[in-house]
Amino acid sequence: MIVFKDVSKNYKNVTVLKNISFTIEDGDLVCLIGESGCGKTTTLKMINKLLLPTSGEITINRQNIKNINDIKLRRKMGYVIQQTGLFSHMTIRENIEIIAKIEHMPEEKRKKRVREMMEMVDLNENLLDRYPNELSGGQLQRIGIARAFMTDPKIILMDEPFSALDPMSRTSLQDELLKLQRKFHKTIVFVTHDMDEAIKLADKIAIMDQGELIQYDTPENILKHPANDFVEDFVGHKRIWNSPEFIKVKDIMITRPITCKEEDSKFYCINKMRMSKVDSLMVVNDEKELLGILYAESLRLKNKKANGIKDYIEKDIVSVKENDSIVDLAKIIKDTKSATIPVIDRKNHLTGLITRSSLITALSQQFVEEDD
Ligand SMILES: Nc1ncnc2c1ncn2[C@@H]1O[C@H](COP(=O)(O)OP(=O)(O)O)[C@@H](O)[C@H]1O
Ligand SMILES: [Mg+2]
Known part of the structure; x- marks a missing residue:
């Protein structure tokens, strides 16, 4: 745990x-952005004491780092920067193993570890005897990562490591890093x-502006609840629509779906649908457990004699959970062709409802400017 205090x-x-x-x-991956x-x-470099705070303290696992020897501290951290910081007169192998060598890791182990690192960053071992200027930018950043992981440090600091790369290499390195992190x-x-x-x-983003930390939260919360106008502008208005996986069923569901009981009469149910202008009712028991859906359409079609609704209840239904994303939801709607999807909790209690119109309302938000 790294703590910055004032x-x-x-x-x-x-x-x-x-x-x-x-x-x-x-175990968190925290992005500093601004x-x-x-x-x-400046913030990053204070973690490995390349810079010292003027006031306040930084602790790692409750120990103030000002009391830790600089070199010892740095060896316990990987450090990857934009220009990779590789030594140009040393081969790739020498660059990767430099710290391990200083720390007297036995040669056999070191060699094995270097091979593992190359495999980890998806590079061919035959690059090991080359010099940095013989590799592409993307390859060099992979080497930078391999070197940072080499001695298996708990903490890794990365300063815009992918900023100079072309979009393709950048995406693939991001994917690679996520894979390693998992x-x-x-x-x-x-x-x-x-x-x-x-x-x-x-996992968490720290948004900075002119030396101040403006908001520190999960990507989801920053997108949904920007702390102020600066964050909102920085993140981009309605930016959440670029990351629909963060939009959850609970954000767009109807929270009080119209329900009926299994014992209710056909007449009562038809009336209830008319009054509430819906074409289906969620059938629940006294515990609010979902039993099925009653569609107006099927009441009209089937056997006219029965007074009860039991025979009409559709029990083979698809439901979603509050934390499913609208991406999951879109797939379900596509697969089932159903546009009335109940939302249930883990115990099958009905907590909400997604309808075609709640979905359209949510989607249209992205084109509508808020008044307030
Ligand atoms: N050695 C220095 N002397 C004076 N000002 C500096 C020095 N290093 C950085 N700064 C200033 O500190 C501020 C923060 O720099 P930096 O942490 O490198 O920003 P960022 O990484 O967010 O681009 C900048 O305004 C920069 O000009
Ligand atoms: Mg910088």
Whole structure:
């Protein structure tokens, strides 16, 4: 756990960081984002003591890092920067194993580990004897990652590592990093100025502006609840529609669906549909468990004699959960052709309803400007 407590940084009398406080949990990938000059790199470099705070403190696992030897601290952290920081006069192999060598990792183990690292970043071993200037930008960033992971540090700092890459290499490196993160659960602090990148990679995003930390939250919450106008502008108005996986069924469902009981009469149900202007009722029991759907259409079609509705209830239905995304929902609607989809909890209690019109309302929001 890395904790920033009231950290400020001044250069002479210019304050470039103002009372930054936040906590990075173990195993999280945190993105620091903001415009150029807002203090991202300064924040990052204070974690490995390349820069020292003017005031405030930074602790790692409750230990103030000012009491940890600089070199010792840095060796425990991977560090990847935009220009990779590889030594041009050393081969790729020498670059990857440099720290392991300094730390006297036995040669056999080191060689094996280098091979593992190359496989991990999806590069051919025959690149190991080349020099950095013989590799592409994307390959070099992969080497940068391999080197950072080599000694298996718990913390990895990355300063705009993919910013200089073409979009294709960039996407594939982002995917690669996510894959590694799912496997190894490092604590990663990742500086970027690209919101798409932050949303894709981060467990939490720290939005900075002119040396201040404006909002620190999950991508989902930042998209849904920007802390102020700055964040909203920075993130982009209605930006959440670029990330529909964050829009959940609970955000767009009707929360009080019209229901009936299994014992209700046909007359009662037809009347209820008319009054509430719906063409189906959710059939529930006293515990609010969902039993099925009663469609107006089937009441009209079938056997006219029965007074009850039992024979008319459609029981073979598809439902969704509140935390399903509208991407999941769209697939379900496509597969089932149904446009009335009940929302249930884990115990099959009815909690809401998605209809064609609730979906259209939600989708049309993206074209409508809010008045307030
Ligand atoms: N050595 C320095 N002396 C004076 N000002 C500096 C120094 N290094 C950085 N700054 C200033 O601190 C601010 C934050 O810089 P930085 O953390 O590199 O921003 P970012 O990484 O977000 O682009 C900038 O305004 C920059 O000009
Ligand atoms: Mg920077």
